[in-house]
Amino acid sequence: MSVTNKIIARRSQLSQSSRFVADWVIENAAKAAYMTSQELAQEAQVSQSTIVKFTQKIGFKGYSEFKLALSEEIGRKQAISATPLHSGIFADDPLAVIAQKLIKAKTEAMIQTTNALSFDACNQAAQWLNEARTVQIVGIGGSALTAKDLGYKLLKLGITALTEQDSHVQIAVARTLTEKDVQIAISFSGERKEIIVAAEAAKEQGAKVIALSSPNISSANKSKLRRIADITFYTIADEVENRSSAIASRCAQNVITDLLFIYLVQLRDESARQMISDISSDIRQIL
Known part of the structure; x- marks a missing residue:
């Protein structure tokens, strides 16, 4: 006391x-x-x-x-x-100042993550997701929230998405994947043991692995997750300070997942239009 x-x-x-x-x-x-x-x-x-x-x-x-x-x-x-509670936010900051600092931290994370994007990688990842039989999305802690959100979005598009939060179940599911499936592994550090094991299991089964992880300064010092993944999207956020929650990193992750979702909506809409066009052409030929 x-x-x-x-x-x-x-x-x-x-x-x-x-x-x-x-x-x-x-x-x-x-x-x-x-x-x-x-x-x-x-x-x-x-x-x-x-x-x-x-x-x-x-x-x-x-x-x-x-x-x-x-x-x-x-x-x-x-x-x-x-000591900053989050991205320069201090315990004695008034609420108005906290709001401004929080907006700044989240905005910076989203801008930096978007600037680091490879649109060729986005195109390839979206194609894999569009053609996948099953998509497994794995994440622990705050990353699990991003995984669950993306899972709901993919289900809306008719894509089978598995987002179990228990790490043992994630690994068990990863071992059932095939070369027709895709795994999205989300880990800001890229070193979370449970995520690494799940990604390795998916890779061994021939599934494609897409990673969402922070970049390393040295390409020779890649995180374990980056070394396993077929495609890595960099999520850039300041997570080195003591903080109450990984708020900025989740914003960075959501930039990537939302972009992939919107691109998939476009792909599926284009496919639907093409299918209708082909059917109409066949009908005209018959008539």
Whole structure:
């Protein structure tokens, strides 16, 4: 329990003079952490002996132990507030600033990912997906959300898409794929063990593997997933800082999956128009 929480929890058990000390410390914890007992007594307008009794009443041996615990608590809070929660967002940022920073981080991830696209790779991947008997999409954690979203989209187009989230099931399904099937493996790091095993299993069965992964600076230092995949789409986002969730990387992943979906819609619409045209031509020849 933190020092301030101890004070709040035991405030009702304190004498009136000790309550003055408790209230002052709660309101001025950062300042109190660096005061002598005499200075604190003067600020709270109590005797120095009251300060010692106050610290003992809330569970410390004396003022020195209390002051050390309080200064450590203040230090931890300052470290947390100075650490970005997500892409430059800090604990003390107002909501309006958080909104702007979040939009900036997501926009940058989408722009950089789009700029790194190979449209030849998009065309090839869409062709494989369009012709696939089955499409398996694998992802763990945040990437599983991207996998599930793409799976729903493919199902709308009549493409059989399997998006099991359990890693053991993903690997088992991968072992049932054939050369007529496609696996989409999503891992920002490209090193997630469960995804690597599933991708290897799919590759061994002859299935084509499409990866969504972050790029490496050195082409000689490719991630394991990139080495396995037939096609890799780079998802570029700043995920090196401590953060609450991989928000930017999911935006980067969604840029790729949404683009493939829209391209598949075009392909299937064009195929439908061509089929109608062929049928009409056959009817005219008969007539």
